[in-house]
Amino acid sequence: MAREKKYREAVNWKKELRLFPGYLILLIWISFTFVLLGWVLLASFSTTKEIFSNKLLASGLHFENYVKAWINSDVAGIFRNSLVYSIIACSLLIVICAPAAYVLSRFIFPGNKLIQTGFVSAMGVPVVMIVLPLFGIVANLGILNHVLSNGMLLIFLYIGINIPYTTIFLMTFFGNLSRAFEEAAAIDGCPPTKTFWLIMLPMAQPGIITVTIFNFINIWNEYFISLIFANSDQLRPIAVGLYSMINSMKYTGDWAGMFAAVVIVFLPTFILYIFLSEKIIAGVTGGGVKG
Amino acid sequence: MKRNKGMIIAFLAPAVSIFAIVFLYPIIRTIIMSFFKIDGITDPVSKWQFTGLANFIKLANTSLFRTSMWNLFRIWLIGGVIVMSLALLFAVIITSGIRLKSFFRAVIYLPNIVSAVALATMWLQYVYSPKFGLLKTVFSKLGLTALSKVQWLDNDHKFMALLLAYCFGMVGYHMLIFASGIERISSDYFEAATLDGADKLNQFRYITMPLLKGVFRTNITMWSVTSVGFFVWSQLFSTVTADTQTITPMVYMYMQIFGAGNSVTERNSGLGAAIGVLLSVCVVAIFWLCNHLLRDDDLEF
Known part of the structure; x- marks a missing residue:
């Protein structure tokens, strides 16, 4: 021995x-x-x-330093904004994309391939291609003039830009589930819609968790869309808020406060990563390609 | 299937309609806009003036825009070579059977999950700082006085500084793609090659590389897609609005349409749309080239 x-x-x-x-x-x-x-x-x-x-x-x-950054420079505000945006957008993304992904991976119908191709291509489209018309519509509708509608618009856009990736990612998960579950449910008289919500969706949970982590990181770190569409200071998400804060702190010379703000900003995704790095890494290469 | 028709429509409707609003309609409209002169971004179609290719010609004649395209090209090419080489090197090491594999992998990927604004700030305010920076400290400790006095953020070095910092954050993602590609290659090939007397280097050259063609294609495509949207890093590295060292097409577009910068001579949303179309054409061209130059149809494994 x-x-x-x-x-x-x-x-x-x-x-x-x-x-x-x-x-x-x-x-x-x-x-x-x-x-x-x-x-x-x-x-x-x-x-x-x-x-x-x-x-x-x-x-x-x-x-x-943290107290100063959190209260005086209002990191608390941008932190809360980003948290609200990410949580609402991530939840709605699942509610919107999971049914679509299920249908696309399970049923054969005209347009199925077309929708899939559209979603995959959209992941390679530069953001510059979509911001101008969107800004035109939004400005014409006066959405940017009210805090509430502007905030809702931001959430809508975060959802919109992440729909292709989320749907394609979840498709591979539903594709791997056995059809036997649906057949058994159908024999027992469960309608297909109910089968999806009660049986198939819970079974795709690992995929839903992984894609939600990615969506959260994406939305938390999102910069360009927020820069253009967040019209008032009180709506700024964390990335944009940090940028202007850094600029002002350079002038006040408060380097310690600036580094404290940087730490606060990267802490949430960092903590997520410490606990879930294996899941995140498996998700990068396993379920579809991240756009 | 007929029985499920209602369900299919109901399940797809939200995702597809949001997709149509956020992607489909704007993309089509942007393509059309690129051929018009449009004074205000909110102008109705009736006020647009058709100018054909004038927007593209104007862009080609604007030296600041040409600089921005040149910068983007350098970021794509130089950065691409650096990132791909490092990513491949790390992927090979990671998959060579080392201990603590998942720890190394996790730390190398870590910068990818940190907000670009936070990461860029760390580089700008710490690594490159002329007063207490990491580079300055390390170089003066090593006795390299000349190197420790370099102003990394002056106009001569800013571009390289930006590129290095950006590459540092990108390596992890591409390493993961390479590593998963290498892990998919059956170990039988390597065993057979070892028995035939091929050394590690030759195995890498004649087995790993050819079988990674498809993975290279994915990586180059993803690298190109992310490069085209190069914005945050550039904005953070330039303190003045029109910094020719770090300007990229996205920054130029932002200045033209949304910025209150001093360099805006005329407002024309058509120009912004034309920039978007140009960048998309670049992505499609690279995608097409990759698909034709890196075919792996003849390889089965």
Whole structure:
């Protein structure tokens, strides 16, 4: 027993040695990533003076940077906006796309291929191709003049631009489910619509979770659409808000506060990633290609 | 199937109608708009003046727009070579049987989930900072005084700085695509090659590379699609509105149509639409080229 173990280890060491250059390259790359994120994190707890003299945390942890960023610079506001937009848009995306994906993957009907091709092509369309007419319509309807309608418009657009990706992603999941479930339900007299909501949708749960994580990250980080369509400061989502905040903090010279704001912005997706990185990585390559 | 007709329509209607409003109608209208002179973006069709290809000709004669296309091309080509090489290298290492594979993979992909604004700020305000920057600190520790004094964000270096920072964030995604492609290749090929005496390098050259053609195609297409929408990074790296070092077509379009920048001489939404059409043509052309140059139909595996 003991001899066998020793033997295995010896082989491993030889293998590890052969792989050493690979380890070295990866270590250099990820140390850089850690230094980058780690330094910003430490800087967000230091004073601006310490940042400039390269003595991070010399006077202990300064949580007041976060308090200042959260309240004075109103990171709280843009954070809340993005949270509301992402949660509503992600939920509606599932309600809208899951039925469509189910029908597209299960039934043969005229136009099925056409819709699929349309959705796939839309993932490669540059945003510049859609913003001008949309802005024209929206401005003519006066939607941008009211906070409520403008906010709803933003959510509508977040949903719209993510529909092709979400639908195509979910299609592969429904495609993999066995037809036996629907047949059994049909024999028991369950109408197809009910079968979908009560049986098929819950079974596609892994796919729904993965696609929702992607949608959340996409909407949380969305910049261009929000920049153009969020007409008032109180509607700004996090990415746009952070941009203007950084610009103003450069003038006030509050570097510590700026790094605190940066940390607050990347924290939600980062925390999601820590817990769900395996699922996210499997989703990138497994279910369709991300646009 | 007839029985399900109602269900099919009801299930598809919301997704397809939103798709029509957000994608189909705007795309068609943008293509039409690119052939007209349109003073205001909200103008009704009756006020549009048909000018044929005038918008495209005007763009071709605008030096700032030409610069922006040149910048985009450099980002696509230089950035593409850097990102694809690093991504392929990492993918090969990751799939070579190392320990902590999923940890390495997760950390390399990490920058992709961070908001571009936050990531760009970290690079701008920390890595490239002339006062307390990472590059400055590292280079002066190594005694490379000349390198530590480089102003990474001045006009001579800004483009390279932007490109490096952008590439850093993109490598992870393309690495995942490569790695999943490599993992799909059956290990039988490598075993057979090892028995025949082929070394690792030759195995990579004659087995991995040819079988990855399809994966290369996916990666190049995705890289092109993301590059065309290059906007946030460029906006963050230029403090002035019309910075010729980092301007891209999207930024130019934004300035033309929505910006209150000083460089706007005339408002013409048709020009903005023409930029969109040009970029789409580029994407389609690259897609077509990839499909023809990187055919893998003759390979079965």
